[in-house]
Amino acid sequence: MKPSLILLTGGMKTRHTLHQQLQQLLGDYLDIDSYAVDEGLPAGLEADVILFSSESLKKEVGHLKNMNAVTFITGQRTVHHEHLDKLLTIPAGANVLVVNDEYNVTLELIQSLNQLGINHVRFVAYKKNHAYYDDIDVAVSPGEVELAPTYLPMVLDIGVRLLDMTTILRIVDHCRLDGNVALQISERYIRSIIELQQKLLLSQQETKEVYHHIQNVVNTIDDGILVINETSEVTVFNQKLEALFQVQADVIINRPIDTVILQNEVVHFIRDGVEESQFFSIHGVEVVVYRHSMIGEQSIVTVFKSVHQASEIEKTAQRKYRETGFYAKYSFDDIFCENPKMIELKQIAKKLALAEHPILIQGESGTGKELFAHAIHKHSYRKNGPFLPVNCSALSESLLESELFGYEDGSFTGGQRGGKKGLFELADNGTIFLDEIGDISLSMQSRLLRVIQEKEIRRIGGSKIIPINIRIITATNKKIEEQMKAQTFRNDLFYRLNVLHLFIPPLRQRREDIPLLIHHYITKNGKWIKVEQSLMDRLIRAEWDGNIRELKNTLDYMLTVCNGTVLTKDDLPQYQKAQQAADIESPPQNPLQQSEHRMILEIVMQCNETGKAASREYISAKTKEHHASLFLSPQQVRRRLEDLEQKGLIIKRKGRGGTRMTEVGISYLESLL
Numbered sequence: 001m002k003p004s005l006i007l008l009t010g011g012m013k014t015r016h017t018l019h020q021q022l023q024q025l026l027g028d029y030l031d032i033d034s035y036a037v038d039e040g041l042p043a044g045l046e047a048d049v050i051l052f053s054s055e056s057l058k059k060e061v062g063h064l065k066n067m068n069a070v071t072f073i074t075g076q077r078t079v080h081h082e083h084l085d086k087l088l089t090i091p092a093g094a095n096v097l098v099v100n101d102e103y104n105v106t107l108e109l110i111q112s113l114n115q116l117g118i119n120h121v122r123f124v125a126y127k128k129n130h131a132y133y134d135d136i137d138v139a140v141s142p143g144e145v146e147l148a149p150t151y152l153p154m155v156l157d158i159g160v161r162l163l164d165m166t167t168i169l170r171i172v173d174h175c176r177l178d179g180n181v182a183l184q185i186s187e188r189y190i191r192s193i194i195e196l197q198q199k200l201l202l203s204q205q206e207t208k209e210v211y212h213h214i215q216n217v218v219n220t221i222d223d224g225i226l227v228i229n230e231t232s233e234v235t236v237f238n239q240k241l242e243a244l245f246q247v248q249a250d251v252i253i254n255r256p257i258d259t260v261i262l263q264n265e266v267v268h269f270i271r272d273g274v275e276e277s278q279f280f281s282i283h284g285v286e287v288v289v290y291r292h293s294m295i296g297e298q299s300i301v302t303v304f305k306s307v308h309q310a311s312e313i314e315k316t317a318q319r320k321y322r323e324t325g326f327y328a329k330y331s332f333d334d335i336f337c338e339n340p341k342m343i344e345l346k347q348i349a350k351k352l353a354l355a356e357h358p359i360l361i362q363g364e365s366g367t368g369k370e371l372f373a374h375a376i377h378k379h380s381y382r383k384n385g386p387f388l389p390v391n392c393s394a395l396s397e398s399l400l401e402s403e404l405f406g407y408e409d410g411s412f413t414g415g416q417r418g419g420k421k422g423l424f425e426l427a428d429n430g431t432i433f434l435d436e437i438g439d440i441s442l443s444m445q446s447r448l449l450r451v452i453q454e455k456e457i458r459r460i461g462g463s464k465i466i467p468i469n470i471r472i473i474t475a476t477n478k479k480i481e482e483q484m485k486a487q488t489f490r491n492d493l494f495y496r497l498n499v500l501h502l503f504i505p506p507l508r509q510r511r512e513d514i515p516l517l518i519h520h521y522i523t524k525n526g527k528w529i530k531v532e533q534s535l536m537d538r539l540i541r542a543e544w545d546g547n548i549r550e551l552k553n554t555l556d557y558m559l560t561v562c563n564g565t566v567l568t569k570d571d572l573p574q575y576q577k578a579q580q581a582a583d584i585e586s587p588p589q590n591p592l593q594q595s596e597h598r599m600i601l602e603i604v605m606q607c608n609e610t611g612k613a614a615s616r617e618y619i620s621a622k623t624k625e626h627h628a629s630l631f632l633s634p635q636q637v638r639r640r641l642e643d644l645e646q647k648g649l650i651i652k653r654k655g656r657g658g659t660r661m662t663e664v665g666i667s668y669l670e671s672l673l
């Protein structure tokens, strides 16, 4: 007769699994019965061996009467080896919540997982009444997945834990089975472990093959590819780069990038760069390096392209939009200025270009708002995408709406067959420039607000939601702050559009730019024409209510009518000639102001005549020679000069020329004498 064994477990699932395990290993030599507490135990239990599935179960039922056996054994348990590979797929460093119904058993499980060499993750033991687990990447449970908190992103079932080999051998020993039986059982046990090993080896082999395949693919690419992992070790370095850096990939792979790549600036850009791309010269080859952080993997992929190739790609991308006309025509180099505030403004705009936020540009009509919008797009990361300027005041409300949002077929009479894409859709991956934004109706304002908030649109008459990725630049010559007070412009929209802000000063506040712009427009027309000094002075001091646009129109007119090689006042358009008389500045009423004007202008005049630079300090020192009450500090001189320049009486120039009298200034001084 075979010896008998009764297995006692808490739950049915454990009973099934352990019964199956015992049957497989010992079924030929023992009569095996099993009971779970949850299913109810019979009135009396009698066997050679009674096996408790765990220490806690022994505590729970061990004291019961009518339980007779020669030997009582408490089973030691271990993770089911077939499920170990599930644990190996968890990324290194992950926080893993180990879930089991009893805390002590959970701690035991963590210990045995560590003993099995699963050390690449951090295990956290689950406690029944613990309210919330923060920062857990995955939960694992030996058959108790339903206990895991539902908010966790992933729960892996690693199967009911099996009886370990020592427990099996103790049973063999207590049932006094033949020595060969123990040998056969351990062989069966070992065989299943070997099968697992074979499975792992196979998958390792497959991984190697996939790696080689990827390596071959990466080597056929015409660009250099370099990838680093989260610890800055190089994981991919293709043949193209071997040639560029003149080094073998096997010297580089799996080493920290800063120990193998000697070009510090390249390493710095790859590891810590913020820009998307940068130029480098590597062993005399000019390259552009594009940097891309892989989301979720903490790896950085970089692509090295020759400068020539990179510019070809850009050209192809831009050509597409050039054909449709949706491209930025001007860059920052097309914005001419000498005024220090304008030079600073250009620098600021370049920085704003690199951000992704909306920009509101304010300034009077003709100051160059649209020019700035073009330049910003061209300087931004979206430069290869479309640029769409839209003049919001030029279209009626319904037309503007259909232009911006597009429409579906049959939405209204006269609409294009098959519907039409709107400008928001066409601007996808690029920039839309909404000029005269202060002129849009309140209902258009709310639609625009929704586009900005939701980053999606719906065509007129359509139901499909279309996601869009656009940058919005807006401009206005209106005082939008006043419009908000009058409640004709929505506050919430204003703050959405005005994340970044530029104010372009009117031309009369930057008169130094006038000679430069005049020179630019003359040369642009391909003419070799001089400007008579008296005309230049007059142009410098004109009001230019229409700003640069008006100046440009004036020059276009004069260059067309001019007969000789010198532009004179006679060439001025009629309306400006008419202003001439009114232009001469009348002296200030205040006698002190009059004396100051006269004193400063005389000093400047003297300087101009003797070729001396009329600096603030020099003028200030000279004022001491006049009446004591007229002394002006260099600061005061600066303010007075600004005022005189505003009036067009002098012009401040950088460099050796310094401040100069204008012809009008000279006449004005004469009128004061």
Ligand SMILES: Nc1ncnc2c1ncn2[C@@H]1O[C@H](COP(=O)(O)OP(=O)(O)OP(=O)(O)O)[C@@H](O)[C@H]1O
Binding pocket: 334, 335, 336, 337, 363, 364, 365, 366, 367, 368, 369, 370, 371, 372, 435, 475, 476, 477, 517, 548, 549, 552
């Ligand atoms: N700094 C500059 N250098 C060269 N050209 C300029 C400059 N500023 C403006 N312009 C030119 O002046 C003209 C008017 O500029 P733009 O259309 O950009 O002005 P705006 O402020 O957008 O005008 P509006 O408010 O009327 O739309 C354009 O021809 C532009 O090229």
